[in-house]
Amino acid sequence: MWVFVVGILLFSFFLKTKTSSQASYPPGPRSLPIIGNILSVWSDLKKYKYHHRVWQSWFQVYGNILGLKFGLLKIVIVSGRELIKEVSTREVFDSRPDGFLYTMRSFGKKLGIVFSDGSTWFSTRRVLLKYLKHFGYGTRSMECLITEECRDLIKLRMSDAGTPVLVNQMFHVPITNILWRVVAGKRYSLNDERLIRLCELVTRLFRLSNMSGGVLTIMPFLRYVVPDLIGYNEMKSVHRKLHGFILETIKEHRDSIDINNPRDVIDAFLIEMMDNKTTAITEEELQIVCLDMLEAGMETVTNTAIFMLLHIVRNDEVQKLLQAEIDNVIGLSRSPSLDDRPNMVYTEAMLLETLRISSVASVGIPHMAREDALLGQYLIPKGTYVLLAIHDLHNSSDWEKPELFRPERFIRDGNLVQDERILAFGLGRRRCIGEGLAKSELFMFVTHLLQKFTLKIPQGDPMPSTEPIDGITLSARPFRLVFEPRFK
Structure with a gap:
């Protein structure tokens, strides 16, 4: 018996040694x-x-x-569409990191749908999607919500037409409103000071670190030594305020709920929590689901929309071609509609070019190896964070003159070309559930704005810089625009 056990152990050691000799950690x-x-x-x-x-x-x-090490933490970064596709579609890389930066927002646990994994993630995501669709997400009713925000934004820009406007936060409230109407059943005025401040907090939060986890994940003990220097105190303060807003919203729902007539996603979750206490999500998880919706629904789309305006105003010919297509397809007598998209090839190409060149989620959301796994000829140890070089994929030398903003690269023989290298929303089971909504929002906002206005750089202001501000996502540096009415 002992001889058999020893034999098995020696054989296992031989296999492990052989595997280790054949596959090593990636170079760096x-x-x-x-x-x-x-x-x-x-x-x-x-x-x-x-x-x-x-x-x-x-x-x-x-x-x-590329293989990197930060203390005990291993991080692998992969580049190129095939490798990014492999990581995105293999189940072994489906997990999310458990570093301090990712869990401090969720009570030290993996909750919600962005930074959770396993059966809990799958179940929560499935139920969330069911409730979102029940209240109109992904249906034509979402177009009504988007149109309402577009019209209010047009009114706001008409009120200050001809004067310079700092645009970097212009889309925060409108885009938050669209998804928050479905999640929480509430819409805020574009001038609502509290929501404006909350959006500013989210923006600040996204600039305090990067998707690798930053110092807080590499050396979390430093929060006890230099909490201000590494941004811990500010992050904690921002999270406390965001959680306070969400808790207040949930309380308002609980105090006024009609279990026979749920009004929105929060109501639906609360009713399920009453009916199925053993299988429903906890209140902590409901808070993080709402936080995911608030942050993810606002930050990446608004950053992309601002980069879109930036590149349009930097390229006069692009703006003229967009307006010509709007005038030709939509005209001036009616508002833009999502039904116009198939007939607006240049506008759709411009949106693809914006997603390409801005790549606001420069390395996507980190994956984590749930077990030891081979990737190419290298061994990716269990627990390794895996980042996807999306910005590199979208701006590499594989593209002709990638530094230039050229919507024409997505048009061939008058038709739109959906290039497989554009992976702004990810692939596989982790593909962003908000992709369709985000693309619809970008289309509707740009067509509504350019139907009514010509975008100009204020006299005396410099040309807006394409150099981004680094962070969890990339964002545009502050710049001003003049919204000049096209027709009086």
Whole structure:
């Protein structure tokens, strides 16, 4: 018996040794004891300014699978569509990181749908999608909500037409309203000070770290040593305010709920919690689902919309072609509709080009290996964070003159070309559930605005910079526009 056990152990050791000799951790800059690649990243950030550019420079040296170490944390970054597709579609990479940055917003647990995984994620996501669809998400009724926000934004811009407007937060409230109407049944005025402040908090939160987890994930103990220096106190303060807003919203629903007539997603979850206490989600998880909807529904879409305006105003010919198509297909007597999209090839191409060149989610949302796994010729150990180099994919030399904003690259023989290299919303089971809504919002906002206005740079202002502000997502630097009415 003992001989058999020893034999099995020796055979297992042989297999492990053989596997280790055949597959090693991916290459990267020299890793120092204890701190790993922290100094390498810090040094090259001073040179390249942005994390995604650091990774891009290292791909050229070490290949498309880049292996880094930060203390005990392993991070692998993959580049190229095929590798990104492989990571996105393999179940072994379906998990989400459990680092401090990702769980501090959710009571130290994996909750919600963005940073959770496993059976809990699958169940919560399924139920959320059921309730969203029940209250109109993904149906024609969403167009009415989008149109209402577009019309209110047009009125606001008409009220200050001809004067310079700082536009970076212009879409925050309208875009939040669209999804929040379905989730919480409430719409806010575009001038609502509280919601404006909450949106500003979300923006600030997204600039305090990066998708690798930052210092708080690499060295979480520093929150006890230098909490202000690493942004911990500010993050904690922002999360407390966001949770306060959500808790207040849930309480308002609980106090006025009619169990026979749910009004929105929050009502539906609360009723399920009453009816099925053993299987329904907890109140903590409901808070994080709402937080996911509030943050994800606002931040990436608004950043993309601002980059869209930035590139339009930087390219006069693009703006003229967009307005010509709007005038030809829609005209001036009616408002734009989603039914117009198939007939507006240039506008759709412009939206694809905006998604490509801005790539606001520069490395996507991190994956994590749930078990040891082979990727290419390398071993990705269990627990390794895997980032997807989306910005590099969208702005690499595979594209002709990738630095230029050219919607024409998505048009061939007068038809729209859906290039498979555009992965702004991910792939596989983790593909963003808000893709359809985001594209609809971008289309409706740009057509409504350019039907009524010509965008101009204020006299004396510099040309808006295409250099982004780094963070969890990329955002545009502050700039002003003049909305000049096209017809009086």
